[in-house]
Amino acid sequence: MHGELTPGAALTLRGVGNQFGVSMTPAREAVRRLVAEGALTLSSSGRVSTPELSQDRIEELAALRALLEPELAARALPRAHLALIDRLQTINAGIAEVVSRKDAVGYIRTNLEFHRTLYLRAQAPAMLAMIETVWLQLGPTMRALYGRLGRTEPPKHHHDILAALKAGDEPSLRLSVRTDVTQGLRLLVA
Amino acid sequence: MHGELTPGAALTLRGVGNQFGVSMTPAREAVRRLVAEGALTLSSSGRVSTPELSQDRIEELAALRALLEPELAARALPRAHLALIDRLQTINAGIAEVVSRKDAVGYIRTNLEFHRTLYLRAQAPAMLAMIETVWLQLGPTMRALYGRLGRTEPPKHHHDILAALKAGDEPSLRLSVRTDVTQGLRLLVA
């Protein structure tokens, strides 16, 4: 999810097992579970690797984010008190730091943490799980793309999101979340 | 997905294995995969059963259907030619039959087939996969609820969906899909 693996990276059951000090059986279970969620792809011969997403697939996953995340944000809005907004601001400040370190994994992790922290307030576990599987599918690709174009600025739409939260303005919140999500991926496929 | 299992039904690895003539290992893999998709729930002791959804959870899953399915229908619309509409009408006619037989599983299966046939035309595999996991999660619950109130009439909104498809009217299509989806589940929780 955080882009620690690049697209197309191959995994082996024995390798994963050794890496975590377990035998093949639990490694296999974990890997196949990630396959079921779309986080890993299964070749016809049973080999497992991180997905190399086509442009169409990236756009489709971006559309899913654009559909689900504004809804989650809107549901979180009535419950978003000051303590939450403060926490979001703290997380957002952390993004500047990881950006300065050119830490792609840290950037993705912190950015997703910002979104997840907000959506947790929506009290919608099924929706949150669903959007997290989308993030999972995009992980390696986001890493490859962010890494390639060496992000230098923090996500500027987070500021709009925080403003809309403070104002309690739902339409504006939906819009700023949507643009934050699509903007991030728009420049990736371009 | 089709409601062959009622909510809360317990599964055992050895049981599933015997049922399909395999050992515990593949049974375990399959079961854990379904757990990952939310189709089955894992108790704290590792026992597996079909989920008994709370009313909140049902409403959340219904909201997901209401969010995703109109989008899929809208994306299918430009590609929905007469052959497809004919096929949908055939499927829809089949619903009348299973309803008359009071066959809850057949009803759910045919209803979902109607929706899936339409959404397949959207050329959006990730979205389709996502909505299918929602259906999967709702399967046992839909069965329990449809069975309880013994459905006697075919889903009347399918007619509106077909009309909107023929007219090429996207707003009307989105609306009729949305009401078909929410209506079906609305009367369930009431």
Next chain:
DNA sequence: GCCGGGCTTTTGTGATCACATTTGCCTCAT
């Protein structure tokens, strides 16, 4: 120099096993 065939290694699959935990039942005491 390059490509193809064959061999070795790697890898996934499914089965089986020992073990710890849990479940469910049965019995007995109150």
Next chain:
DNA sequence: ATGAGGCAAATGTGATCACAAAAGCCCGGC
């Protein structure tokens, strides 16, 4: 009759193994 305690059966877990298929590699031929 009821509840608690204990015992036996059932269940999930993780490890290991044999096997088949796939992948990678090396060598030889053109």
